[in-house]
Amino acid sequence: MALTQATRKKLVTLALVGPAGLWLGLFLVLPFIAMVVFSFGRRAPEGGYQAAFTFEQFANLGSRAAAFANTLMLAPVGALACLLIAYPVAYYLAVKAAPRHRLLLVSLVVVPFWTSLLVRTYAWMYLLGARGIPHLLELIGIENVRLINTPMAVLLGIVYGYLPLMIMPIYVSLEKLDRRLLEASADLGAKPVSTFFGITLPLSLPGVMTGLALVTILLLGEYLIPQLLGGGKVFFIGNALVDLFLQSRNWPFGSAIAVTLVVVVVIVLTIAMRIAWRFAGTRQVDLV
Amino acid sequence: MRALVTSVYVFLYTPIALIVLFSFNAGRNASEFTGFSTEWYGKALSNAFLMDALQNSLVVGLVSATLATLFGTMAALGLERVGPRMRAIFDALFAAAIVVPGVVIGIATLVALVQVFGIANGALAAIWPGDAPPKLALGFGSIIAAHGMFTMALVTMIVKARIASLGRDIVEASSDLYATPMTTFWQIVLPQILPSVLAGFLLAFTFSFDDFIIAFFVAGSKTTLPIYVFASIRRGVTPEINAIASMVLVASLILILSARLLMRDGRNTATT
Numbered sequence: 001m002a003l004t005q006a007t008r009k010k011l012v013t014l015a016l017v018g019p020a021g022l023w024l025g026l027f028l029v030l031p032f033i034a035m036v037v038f039s040f041g042r043r044a045p046e047g048g049y050q051a052a053f054t055f056e057q058f059a060n061l062g063s064r065a066a067a068f069a070n071t072l073m074l075a076p077v078g079a080l081a082c083l084l085i086a087y088p089v090a091y092y093l094a095v096k097a098a099p100r101h102r103l104l105l106v107s108l109v110v111v112p113f114w115t116s117l118l119v120r121t122y123a124w125m126y127l128l129g130a131r132g133i134p135h136l137l138e139l140i141g142i143e144n145v146r147l148i149n150t151p152m153a154v155l156l157g158i159v160y161g162y163l164p165l166m167i168m169p170i171y172v173s174l175e176k177l178d179r180r181l182l183e184a185s186a187d188l189g190a191k192p193v194s195t196f197f198g199i200t201l202p203l204s205l206p207g208v209m210t211g212l213a214l215v216t217i218l219l220l221g222e223y224l225i226p227q228l229l230g231g232g233k234v235f236f237i238g239n240a241l242v243d244l245f246l247q248s249r250n251w252p253f254g255s256a257i258a259v260t261l262v263v264v265v266v267i268v269l270t271i272a273m274r275i276a277w278r279f280a281g282t283r284q285v286d287l288v
Numbered sequence: 289m290r291a292l293v294t295s296v297y298v299f300l301y302t303p304i305a306l307i308v309l310f311s312f313n314a315g316r317n318a319s320e321f322t323g324f325s326t327e328w329y330g331k332a333l334s335n336a337f338l339m340d341a342l343q344n345s346l347v348v349g350l351v352s353a354t355l356a357t358l359f360g361t362m363a364a365l366g367l368e369r370v371g372p373r374m375r376a377i378f379d380a381l382f383a384a385a386i387v388v389p390g391v392v393i394g395i396a397t398l399v400a401l402v403q404v405f406g407i408a409n410g411a412l413a414a415i416w417p418g419d420a421p422p423k424l425a426l427g428f429g430s431i432i433a434a435h436g437m438f439t440m441a442l443v444t445m446i447v448k449a450r451i452a453s454l455g456r457d458i459v460e461a462s463s464d465l466y467a468t469p470m471t472t473f474w475q476i477v478l479p480q481i482l483p484s485v486l487a488g489f490l491l492a493f494t495f496s497f498d499d500f501i502i503a504f505f506v507a508g509s510k511t512t513l514p515i516y517v518f519a520s521i522r523r524g525v526t527p528e529i530n531a532i533a534s535m536v537l538v539a540s541l542i543l544i545l546s547a548r549l550l551m552r553d554g555r556n557t558a559t560t
Contacts (some may be wrong), residue, residue, distance in 0.1 A: 009369070016366025017378065019359040020440060024381045027437040028388075031396030038399050049399075085296060092293045107548055112300050114491070114547075115540040116498040118514050119533040123303035126310075126525055163300065221389020223501050228521065238391045238501070245395055245505065255399060258392045269387060 038255035047249030057256035064257060067240040070226070072264075074151070074234070075219035078158035079166070079212050085159065086166035086211065091200075093167070094174035106171065113164035118224055124157050125228045149231030157225040162218065166211040173207025174200070206276045213272030217265050237261050304537060311530035328531040338532065341516035345497055348428060348512060352436040353492035359436075360443030360492075361485050364451060365477075367444075385441035394505030397434045401426060401506065426508025434502050439492035446491070446551075450484035451477075483550045490547035494540055 003011070039057055044050040061068070093105055112120065127133055128147040137145050147153055177200065185195040223238030232239075237257060244254035311329070315322030332338055367375050385393075405424040412421045454477075462472040500514035507515060513536065520529050 013366050013369045016362045017370065017374075020363035020366075020444065021378070023359060023433075023437055023440060024378075024385065027397060027433045028381060028385055028393075031393075031400035032388075034400035034403060035392075035396040048402075088289060089293050089296050092289055096289065107545075108297060109300070110548070111541065111544055112304070114494055114498075114544040115304070116514065116533075116536050118498070118500050118517055119307070119536050120304060122517070122521055122525075122529065122533055123307045125521065126307065126530070127303055129525055131316075131525070160299070160303070163296070217387055218389070221391045221501075223391055224518075238389070241391050241395060242504070245398065251399060254395065258395050262388060262392055265387060265389065 035255045036259055038252050039259045041252040041255075043250045043252050047251070049251045052252075057253045058260070060253060061256065061260060064237075064240050067235045067237050070235055071220060071222075071237045074154060074158065074226075074236070075216050075222075078155055078162070078219050079215040081155065081159050082163050082166040082215055083208065083212060086163055086170055087208070090167045090170035090174055090204075090207075093171050094177070095200075109164050109167050109171075111164075113168075117161055120161060121157050121224050121228050124153070124160060128153055128156075128229070148229060149233050151230070151234050153229040154226050154234045157229040158219060158222070161225060162215045165218070166215050169210040169214065170204060170207040173204045173210075177203050209272050209276035213269055213276075216268055216272075220261060220265055220268070307530050308534045308537065311527060311534040313527055313530075316527060328527045329535075331528050332531045332535070335528075337511070338513075338516060341511045341513045344428070344510055345513035348431045348435065348503075349493045349496040351428075352432040352496045353439060353489050355432070356436045356440040356492045357443050357485060357489040360440040360488060361447050361481070363440070364444045364447035364481075367448065368451060382441040382444055385438055386445070390438075390499065390501040391505075393434060393438060394502040397430060397502070398426070398505045401430050426506055427510050430506040430508065431503050431510065431512065434506050435496040435499060436492075438502070439495050442495065443485075443488035443492055446488045447481055447484050450481050454480055487547045487551040490543050490550070494543045494547070497543075498536075498540060 038049050040053050040055070042050045042052040042054060042056070089109070093102060093109070097105055125148065130148075132147075134145045134147060137143070181199050181203075182195055185199055186192075190198065221238055222236055223242060226234050226236040226239055227242075230236075241254055241257055241261075244250045244257065310321070312324050312326065313321050314325035314327065363378065367378055370378075405426075408424050409421075412423070416422075458476055458480075459472055462476045463469070467475070498514060499512075500518055503512045503515055504518075511519075517529065517532060517536070520526070520532075
């Protein structure tokens, strides 16, 4: 049987996107549905899941208020701390750095992000731990300094882990900036400070928002940094989830928390995209 | 400003440099270097558990990155040919795969697979003729499925960006000159997108190799390298972990630098 041209074209398209669609369906959509179903269930006596339709898991979210409070506080604070350090670096790379050094300097920023977060967090655990900086301080007579397992240690780990991810989008938006605007502003007698606040900063806001959104979203689901540098004292939603799934085996309650986390992520993302679109005047804001 | 930027670079690189330095420390102290030694590397390399975890991570990374690259590239090509509604659905799914936190992907996959395995194992036990029916369980398959789902989205994004920058003129020129679609693909499209495909593969492998949180939920009884490192850290910080960490660092460095070199030509932004 001869296939018509149109049918053949459709079959080829199906063969191309079919595997990806199937994979997304089986391992993204289906698991997500299962998780939502679980969140309305009950914990079986031996742990795991018992079918039910109840809102009691969501009603119980308050019992993990500390984890939500820590996460919702430290994620935006961490992202803002990253921004404060990242902006000058991105500005330097895009505007001030000599073009022949730019590629190397940018690579040096990107590379840490793609090396193991576990190893990079471990590095701080090592440095802040009893045998690290506190030991050095003891040698010069300052004793009993505790650095690890404090909120500051977690914040430091956050800035260290996510600074590269904040620098990149800001760098990209500053690099696209039309230099002639800056020259025009200077020619018209604007001081460098007013050029910065009048032109550079507003035009780089889409990059700033992308960076803030990316870092905040990743931090909302963070587990390793609070676990290793907060030592159970600075507990994030991610830590609560690991605890509920792998230790106390309360899967329905864990699912309810995970569903809530996704809702928070979606809200943060929507707000960030709205603001970015307003400033960019376009919907073309790359998130990746 | 220069001083500030320099100090940020120092901040980024000092901790990892110290880890590498102290992996060669003969003593156990994190603040005193008491002599040069490669003892900890010897210990790490003769540790059977560690080598097993490394092997598992390599298998999972290679298989998941290969599948993700193949299907992700196919999807990127196929999405050029579908209608706007279908494309919007796929774009939304790929975006969701990327922004949903890893911890949620791990949990959702765990929850779904345990349920599916429960049903499937029951059915298998009922219809199996022998005494010992095969049992489905978490393991390599589930880690590969979850890693591949995420990294496939990554590959599709990267390859799609490359295709978008290609322009259709060159493809149209090829077909005007009577090349078949297949010839056009092999001789025109593939060579143009190949660097982004390879870069996607390397990033996919790097992600899988470094991922802790997804594997932590869906690994079952298997141990991957990050899971092993995490467990060792909880038992106590030792110079042997520094040696392992240094080796992981060097491996990721090689991978990411290769990916960047591949992506350097023909791309206009430096977002990855």
